[in-house]
Amino acid sequence: MTVWVRGDHLVRNRGPLARRPNDDVLLVEAESFGRRLPYHPHKLTLVFSAMRHFRDALREDGRAVDYRQVDTFADGLEAHFAAHPEETLVTTEPQAHGSRERIEDIVADAGGDVEFVPDERFCCSREQFDAWTDGGQYRHEGFYRFMRRETGYLMADGEPVGGEWNYDDQNRETPPEDWEPADPPTFDPDETTTAVAEWVETTFDGGYEDQPYGGSWADPEPFRWPVTRRQAVRALDHFVEHRLAEFGPYQDAMRDGEWAMSHSLLSTSLNLGLLLPEEVIERAIAAYEDGDAPLNSVEGFVRQILGWREFLRHVYRREMPELATANQLGAEADLPEFYWTGETEMACLSDVVDGVRERGYSHHIERLMVLSNFGLLYGVEPAQLNRWFHAGYVDAFHWVTTPNVVEMGLYGAGVFATKPYASSANYVDKMSDYCSGCPYYKTKTTGEGACPFNTLYWDFLKRNEDELRSNHRMGLMYSHVDDKGDEEWDAIRERAEEVRTMADRGDL
Numbered sequence: 001m002t003v004w005v006r007g008d009h010l011v012r013n014r015g016p017l018a019r020r021p022n023d024d025v026l027l028v029e030a031e032s033f034g035r036r037l038p039y040h041p042h043k044l045t046l047v048f049s050a051m052r053h054f055r056d057a058l059r060e061d062g063r064a065v066d067y068r069q070v071d072t073f074a075d076g077l078e079a080h081f082a083a084h085p086e087e088t089l090v091t092t093e094p095q096a097h098g099s100r101e102r103i104e105d106i107v108a109d110a111g112g113d114v115e116f117v118p119d120e121r122f123c124c125s126r127e128q129f130d131a132w133t134d135g136g137q138y139r140h141e142g143f144y145r146f147m148r149r150e151t152g153y154l155m156a157d158g159e160p161v162g163g164e165w166n167y168d169d170q171n172r173e174t175p176p177e178d179w180e181p182a183d184p185p186t187f188d189p190d191e192t193t194t195a196v197a198e199w200v201e202t203t204f205d206g207g208y209e210d211q212p213y214g215g216s217w218a219d220p221e222p223f224r225w226p227v228t229r230r231q232a233v234r235a236l237d238h239f240v241e242h243r244l245a246e247f248g249p250y251q252d253a254m255r256d257g258e259w260a261m262s263h264s265l266l267s268t269s270l271n272l273g274l275l276l277p278e279e280v281i282e283r284a285i286a287a288y289e290d291g292d293a294p295l296n297s298v299e300g301f302v303r304q305i306l307g308w309r310e311f312l313r314h315v316y317r318r319e320m321p322e323l324a325t326a327n328q329l330g331a332e333a334d335l336p337e338f339y340w341t342g343e344t345e346m347a348c349l350s351d352v353v354d355g356v357r358e359r360g361y362s363h364h365i366e367r368l369m370v371l372s373n374f375g376l377l378y379g380v381e382p383a384q385l386n387r388w389f390h391a392g393y394v395d396a397f398h399w400v401t402t403p404n405v406v407e408m409g410l411y412g413a414g415v416f417a418t419k420p421y422a423s424s425a426n427y428v429d430k431m432s433d434y435c436s437g438c439p440y441y442k443t444k445t446t447g448e449g450a451c452p453f454n455t456l457y458w459d460f461l462k463r464n465e466d467e468l469r470s471n472h473r474m475g476l477m478y479s480h481v482d483d484k485g486d487e488e489w490d491a492i493r494e495r496a497e498e499v500r501t502m503a504d505r506g507d508l
């Protein structure tokens with residue numbers, strides 16, 4: 001048998017590599033992967049460089065590694081089975097919907113056989129989750145409490161440490177003006193990463209114009225993400241020592257030009273398998289127990305990983321393939337061009353999109369309350385925004401991007417979101433300093449210079465009244481809808497049309 005390690009399963013002390021310590025290893029670096037979408041160059045550099053570093057680390061440990069650089073997986077597997085006829089590969093169960101079947105077909109066509117072992121990069125198994133839902137509805141809060149009890153994380157005598165399940169009331173602050181977060185660590189490219197980055201630049205430069213909705217990324221900053229286990233552990237140490245304490249209070253805050261705030265920047269390492277969720281959680285809890293980070297920060301951080309990340313993975317598994325194209329609000333607008341170019345006068349969107357162009361990253365609230373919120377209010381077709389997130393983000397993988405964008409961001413399916421995350425300029429203004437430097441007026445809804453978030457917010461509620469009014473969580477919003485008279489609605493519709501025309505023309 002040979003262990004086939006795929007590019008987002010770079011785990012050594014669990015899974016097939018740990019279970020079969022004496023078997024040879026196969027890695028297939030398939031160039032065609034990079035052509036599926038106009039990926040951010042850092043995403044491609046990250047995955048391919050991490051694979052090559054993983055190969056080198058395994059070889060240093062004395063394992064025999066067959067590393068195939070080919071155009072497609074099929075080419076790589078054909079070459080492998082030509083050298084090792086009728087062999088059986090063992091690999092990790094893939095997360096992406098339909099991947100298992102595709103792999104089985106490709107392997108069978110190449111004349112071999114494949115066995116799958118469970119993906120052990122997560123805290124909650126398929127069986128655990130399915131027993132928890134028991135066919136019922138999904139609610140994150142219930143799942144999170146279940147996981148706290150299952151794992152015992154932040155639990156004492158069957159009760160949550162500190163007496164509460166969450167400390168959100170302490171976690172909605174914005175930092176004072178003179179606040180300066182610790183600089184996030186950077187991992188300067190070594191020879192391997194530099195070679196990959198150059199290859200990515202020459203191989204995948206442009207060529208996406210024929211894709212539906214176009215798109216490409218220009219002039220990113222130097223590459224900065226961890227590509228080895230050692231670097232990922234350093235990133236975790238740095239976060240826990242310098243940023244975790246302030247993660248909680250400022251987790252929802254945004255500041256112009258401050259792209260990382262106190263976020264961990266660990267999603268790429270977790271999603272590639274360079275870090276395992278348990279070690280990240282346990283490290284954060286240890287900081288709390290040692291008195292180095294407050295409970296509101298540590299609990300908030302643990303919830304993102306033990307709760308949301310695990311929850312969305314299983315929702316994706318159970319709700320695909322319908323989730324990918326879900327569109328319960330019938331949103332059909334094309335994604336405005338400025339999502340690719342960053343060319344908009346709106347201060348929040350311009351800064352956040354520039355950040356994605358520069359480093360393939362923005363933090364959660366920017367993804368949810370700026371990028372998705374605008375897409376939701378504007379009525380962007382969910383599959384289009386989903387594709388953009390997939391292309392633009394270094395941490396994007398189907399199992400995590402799709403439920404976040406289609407459901408959490410755009411309320412596409414209504415499988416776990418109980419209402420859309422729709423908000424006017426009010427939220428952005430409360431949680432950031434963007435509005436003070438923006439040419440649009442945060443307090444205006446209609447007429448020249450009105451903030452598009454305001455106009456589109458009311459237009460969204462009116463447009464989707466049939467679907468949303470009966471939702472009891474939307475009652476307050478619709479009571480404000482009812483306060484508006486015909487004249488005001490005419491002005492809102494007129495300004496909304498104007499906003500759309502400006503977005504189409506590229507001068508919003």
Ligand code: FAD
Nearest residue numbers: 263264265266267304309363364367368395396401404409
């Ligand atoms: P932190 O804020 O430091 O949080 C710690 C960790 O918690 C993250 O590294 C991540 O592993 C986990 N986490 C937090 N929130 C979520 C969540 N909603 N879903 C899953 N994991 C979560 N995350 C991705 O990993 N890949 C994506 O492609 C992705 N796309 C998103 C798209 C939208 C529209 C939204 C709203 C969220 C998306 N997220 C995605 C979730 C979240 O925004 C990122 O995980 C987080 O911003 C990564 O930055 P960080 O490591 O600094 O996270």
